[in-house]
Amino acid sequence: MQRIFPKHLTRYLRRFLQVFRIFTVPVVFGLGLFGSECVGAQTPYSLATYQMSGDSILEPLGAKQGQATRGAQIVKTREGQCTLCHAIPEFKGQVGNLAPLLEGVGSRLSAAQIRLRVVNATALNPQSIMPSYYRVDGLKSVDPQWLGLPLMNEQQIEDVVAYLVTLK
Numbered sequence: 001m002q003r004i005f006p007k008h009l010t011r012y013l014r015r016f017l018q019v020f021r022i023f024t025v026p027v028v029f030g031l032g033l034f035g036s037e038c039v040g041a042q043t044p045y046s047l048a049t050y051q052m053s054g055d056s057i058l059e060p061l062g063a064k065q066g067q068a069t070r071g072a073q074i075v076k077t078r079e080g081q082c083t084l085c086h087a088i089p090e091f092k093g094q095v096g097n098l099a100p101l102l103e104g105v106g107s108r109l110s111a112a113q114i115r116l117r118v119v120n121a122t123a124l125n126p127q128s129i130m131p132s133y134y135r136v137d138g139l140k141s142v143d144p145q146w147l148g149l150p151l152m153n154e155q156q157i158e159d160v161v162a163y164l165v166t167l168k
């Protein structure tokens with residue numbers, strides 16, 4: 001019995017090492033990739049510079065051309081999370097009522113005014129509960145992996161603006 005146990009043990013260990021070796025490469029490689037992704041997220045995202053003019057941002061961010069259909073998708077899905085607070089025409093899912101209906105926003109506001117509200121709602125109302133979708137400074141409780149990253153990139157902001165101006 002005394003001799004069998006160590007034998008078992010060495011066989012077990014050898015098997016373990018074999019299996020482990022098969023997994024070490026992908027696991028270590030995977031961790032490396034994952035790690036570098038986190039580091040990547042922490043390197044500051046270079047935000048396009050923009051000029052506020054009154055309650056507006058006149059120029060499209062990064063000179064991007066917005067696509068309304070893509071914007072509709074962002075606004076109506078978890079991508080934008082807008083429906084947590086806003087009701088949206090033709091959207092049948094559950095919506096929040098913490099914010100103005102977005103119906104008719106394209107008649108009330110210009111593209112330039114909508115752009116500022118999506119980019120940085122707190123520029124107009126410091127108490128706003130609406131997330132600033134294109135801001136990385138002055139935010140609280142940001143998970144380290146998202147530090148320095150805006151909630152949406154320039155293209156997404158322009159797509160959302162392009163959709164909202166169609167809501168007449």
Ligand code: HEC
Pocket residue numbers: 075080081082083084085086098099100101105108114117118121125127128129130131133160164
């Ligand atoms: C956490 C709640 C919340 C979320 C999420 C949110 N908003 Fe808002 N939004 C508000 C509130 C509240 C206002 C009213 C103005 C204020 O308090 O800043 C507002 C105002 C606006 C306005 C101006 C409307 C008007 O008639 O003056 C626009 C445009 C807008 N939001 C678009 C969006 C879009 C697009 C998204 C998603 C990408 C979004 N919001 C996500 C809360 C939210």
